Amino acid sequence: MGPFPLGRPARLAVLASGRGTNLEALMEAFPPGNPLGEVVLVVSDNPEALALERAKRRGVEAVALPWRGRRAFEGEALDLLEARRVDLVLLAGFLRLLSPRFVEPWYGRLLNIHPSLLPDFPGLRVHQRVLEAGEKETGSTVHFVDQGMDTGPILLQGRVPVLPGDTPEVLEARVLRLEHRLYPRAVRLLLLGLAFPPPEGLEGLLGEEAARLFRGLSPRERPLYLRVWALLRAWGREDLAGPALLGRAGAWGRGAFLTAHLLAEDHPALRAELLELPGEVRARALAALALVESPS
Numbered sequence: 001m002g003p004f005p006l007g008r009p010a011r012l013a014v015l016a017s018g019r020g021t022n023l024e025a026l027m028e029a030f031p032p033g034n035p036l037g038e039v040v041l042v043v044s045d046n047p048e049a050l051a052l053e054r055a056k057r058r059g060v061e062a063v064a065l066p067w068r069g070r071r072a073f074e075g076e077a078l079d080l081l082e083a084r085r086v087d088l089v090l091l092a093g094f095l096r097l098l099s100p101r102f103v104e105p106w107y108g109r110l111l112n113i114h115p116s117l118l119p120d121f122p123g124l125r126v127h128q129r130v131l132e133a134g135e136k137e138t139g140s141t142v143h144f145v146d147q148g149m150d151t152g153p154i155l156l157q158g159r160v161p162v163l164p165g166d167t168p169e170v171l172e173a174r175v176l177r178l179e180h181r182l183y184p185r186a187v188r189l190l191l192l193g194l195a196f197p198p199p200e201g202l203e204g205l206l207g208e209e210a211a212r213l214f215r216g217l218s219p220r221e222r223p224l225y226l227r228v229w230a231l232l233r234a235w236g237r238e239d240l241a242g243p244a245l246l247g248r249a250g251a252w253g254r255g256a257f258l259t260a261h262l263l264a265e266d267h268p269a270l271r272a273e274l275l276e277l278p279g280e281v282r283a284r285a286l287a288a289l290a291l292v293e294s295p296s
């Protein structure tokens, strides 16, 4: 179910077109020598991008591939990723749409961050549109990239309030601060094997009833259930994945759901509930949380 965990530090590449604050957060979270993964390559379609400068300042290889059309860019980028033995590609403010030729071979190992609560507000001028729509809440989404624009399966979302008097600029800054924590966390979940896109053949893997339940979930609800599944697999209890989704896996199921919530966002009430679970479940849950929360 996806290539992660690798059992060695993953080699990360970031594609960025502009100022690169998310890139900075990713290089900070995944520096050279980090046991989970390290950013080894930054590629930009824009030779003037501040992102390239940021990479150089940290001694990370920075390559400009000036845009001369999609075919040329993708060919060169694909070759470079292979030559540098990259395991995971992260789009961070990368303003070009990638074709199936790029997306298909990298599916499951190619992430993007978008500054809205997808599937709402895909595309451009997001904060302006959020304000015009009178939303009370917005956020950011890390998702697997597929062939659409901002459409692939969601990996992780974070929320912030929209406040009276907000301008697009104020809202953008608030969402950016959220993103600088959200993106590294999403990457950690993926590299630890605690996130994956919905696999093919759900019926065979989960049983018919649980597969039906999963298909009925909204795109925003699915990542939680996939984390429950991933946790049970990591705990050697994948047999309980289907029953857990249906609420029929007892303490293991409850432990997996509480942990899956806490992996996305801390919540004192859920943490307290987790501490009341039987010892073995509790120990597994706390170990999973420690892995994701540890700075390395």
Ligand code: GRF
Residues within 6 Å of the ligand: 016, 018, 019, 020, 021, 022, 023, 092, 093, 094, 113, 114, 115, 140, 176, 179
């Ligand atoms: C971020 O808001 C990201 O969600 C979007 O583009 C912006 C990039 O900002 N895809 P930065 O270049 O990382 O500062």
